[in-house]
Amino acid sequence: MPDATSRLRAAALALFVTFLWSTSWVLIKHGLDDLPPLTFAGLRYGLAAVILLTWMSTGSRRGVLRRVDRASLWPLVALGAVMYALTQGAQFVAIDSQPFATTNLMLAMTPLVVALSSAVLLGEHTTTLQRLGGVVIVAGVAAYFAGDLGATRVGMAAATIGLFANAGAAMLGRSINRSTVLTPAVVTSVSMSVGAVVLLATGFVLEGFPHIGLSAAAILVWLAVVNTAAAFTWWNHSQRILSATETAAINTTMAVQIPIFGWIFFDERLGVAEMAGITLVVIGVLTMRSRRKSARAVSVS
Numbered sequence: 001m002p003d004a005t006s007r008l009r010a011a012a013l014a015l016f017v018t019f020l021w022s023t024s025w026v027l028i029k030h031g032l033d034d035l036p037p038l039t040f041a042g043l044r045y046g047l048a049a050v051i052l053l054t055w056m057s058t059g060s061r062r063g064v065l066r067r068v069d070r071a072s073l074w075p076l077v078a079l080g081a082v083m084y085a086l087t088q089g090a091q092f093v094a095i096d097s098q099p100f101a102t103t104n105l106m107l108a109m110t111p112l113v114v115a116l117s118s119a120v121l122l123g124e125h126t127t128t129l130q131r132l133g134g135v136v137i138v139a140g141v142a143a144y145f146a147g148d149l150g151a152t153r154v155g156m157a158a159a160t161i162g163l164f165a166n167a168g169a170a171m172l173g174r175s176i177n178r179s180t181v182l183t184p185a186v187v188t189s190v191s192m193s194v195g196a197v198v199l200l201a202t203g204f205v206l207e208g209f210p211h212i213g214l215s216a217a218a219i220l221v222w223l224a225v226v227n228t229a230a231a232f233t234w235w236n237h238s239q240r241i242l243s244a245t246e247t248a249a250i251n252t253t254m255a256v257q258i259p260i261f262g263w264i265f266f267d268e269r270l271g272v273a274e275m276a277g278i279t280l281v282v283i284g285v286l287t288m289r290s291r292r293k294s295a296r297a298v299s300v301s
Helices: 004-031 037-056 070-097 100-108 110-121 128-144 153-177 184-207 214-239 244-252 254-266 272-289
Strands: none
Touching: 004 070, 004 100, 004 214, 004 244, 004 254, 037 070, 037 184, 037 214, 070 100, 070 153, 070 184, 100 128, 100 153, 100 254, 100 272, 110 128, 110 153, 110 272, 128 272, 214 244, 244 254, 244 272, 254 272
C-alpha cells in the first residue's frame, strides 16, 4: 500500500498531466493557423507513434511487438481507427471551427454515452448514482446551450462525431484490455500507429501536402514528445498508485481547465449560463465515474 507522500506525488503528477493535455488545445489552435486539421492530427500521432515504437524496440521490450498475433492485431486496428483517426480527427476539426468550451462540453459527455451503451453492449449496468449523474449532465448541457455558444455547423458535427467515436473507443479499449494479455504499451503503440496512418492518408488526399514552418514543427514536436509520449507514460505511472476513481476525478478537471485556457488565450468569454452548464456537467461526470472503479478510460488530448 503506497504511503501518503507517494499518493500525494502521484496525484500531483496526474494533475500536471491533465494540465499538459489541456494546453494541447491551445497549441493545436495555434498550429491550425499553418496546418490543416486532419494532417495536423496525423503528424502529431504519427511522430508520437514513432517514439513509442522506438522505445518498444529497446531493452527488455525488444521483440514484444513481433509476438502480436493476427487475432490480436485486428481489434487493435479497429481501436486505432476509432480512437485516433475518428476521435482525434474530429476533435481537431472541431477545435478549428468553434470555441473551446463548446467542443469540450460535447466531449465531456463521453461517460454518459459510455454508460448508456455499455449497459447494452458490455453488460455493465449503471447504478442509481450513475443515472443521477447522467441527469445532471443533461441538465448542464441544456443550461450551457441556452447561452451564446459561438458554435458552427461544422464544429458541432465534428464534435458530435468525436463524442460518439470517443465513447466507442472507450468501450472497445475496455473490451480489448479485459480480454487480452497484451500490455498497455503494446495496445497504445500499435493502435496509435494505425490511427496515425489513417489520419495522414486521409489528410493528404483531402487537404494536400502541407508546408511545415518552424513554428508548426516546434508545436508538433512538443505535442508528440511531451503532451503525448511522455504524458501517457507519466499518467500510467500515476495509475499504479492512485485508484481509478481518483485518476478519473483528476482527469475531469480538464473540463474546467480547457474553457479557462480558451478565455485566457483566445478571449472566448463565458456567460452565466455557460459557466453553470460546465459546472453541472463536471459534477455529473464526477458522480458517474465515482462508481466505476474498474474503468480507466482516458481521453486522448
